[in-house]
Amino acid sequence: MTVAFVLQGGASLAAAQVGMLRALTAAGIRPDLVVGTSAGALNAVAFAQNPTPEGLDELERLWTSIRRGDVFHLSARSLITGLTGRSNSLAVPDRLRALIERGLHIHDLGEAVIPVYVVATDATTSAPVVLSEGSALQALLASSSLPGILPPVRRDGRLLVDGGVSADVPVLQAEALGATTSYVLPATFTPAPAAPATGAVPVLIRTLGRMLERSTVRDLAAAHGKVHMLPSPSLPGPNPLDFRRAAEYIRLGRESADRWLAGHLHSVAA
DSSP states (O other): OOEEEEEOOOGGGGGHHHHHHHHHHHTTOOOSEEEEETHHHHHHHHHHHOOSHHHHHHHHHHHHHOOHHHHSBOOHHHHHHHHTTSSSBSSBSHHHHHHHHHHOOOSBGGGSSSOEEEEEEETTTOOEEEEOSSBHHHHHHHHTOOTBTSOOEEETTEEEEOTHHHHSSOHHHHHHTTOSEEEEEOOOOBOOOOOOOOSHHHHHHHHHHHHHHHHHHHHHHHOOSEEEEOOOOBOSSOOTTOGGGHHHHHHHHHHHHHHHHHHHHHHHHO
């Protein structure tokens, strides 16, 4: 049996995966490989480089230090050049680069303790691209480069953008790498029933969320191996751009994963 941890992208909501990783490892579940997309890729690499409680402590400290401006750094110049077509992005990646560097202790993806794979998207073909070696910083920047917001990353002759465009939950990529059992760590929350979204940003967030849900359902249905989908925590009004709630997300991720494991330990061990 080859076990993979599969980490979904989801901006600030991916903080919950830190709690899920704590729950899985505390239950004695260890992966043979880790695959992640976008913010999930940051968690994947951080875990794979130091898969210990101390490594997760460090990852939690990183998440609780993040603010929106660390990820989406908008300046008057970047907005003007982006909106007038003189640039292919509205934000500059300097602060995101610094954030990623704070969490990295490896230069090359191949240096990780556990094999780790970062999923990005080919901007020309829209096909997923799995990165397993070379600059970890460049790979994470590529996997997190939301089209139109952050600039694409050129690597090996290709322009790469956010992995969520092509494989937000990269379970098929994990199986292609040899996984026979996958634990999917979501970066979504189950919200309470809400009124229709109003305002540009809430409408955009909800629309993108529904699009990604459909692609996730399709990919999970196409999986051939055993897939354990951890539950999404319950949270009223989840906002993937609100990084101030990271500690809460981590706690809820741990609690939901612990409850799930308590009811599934027999099937997980099988």
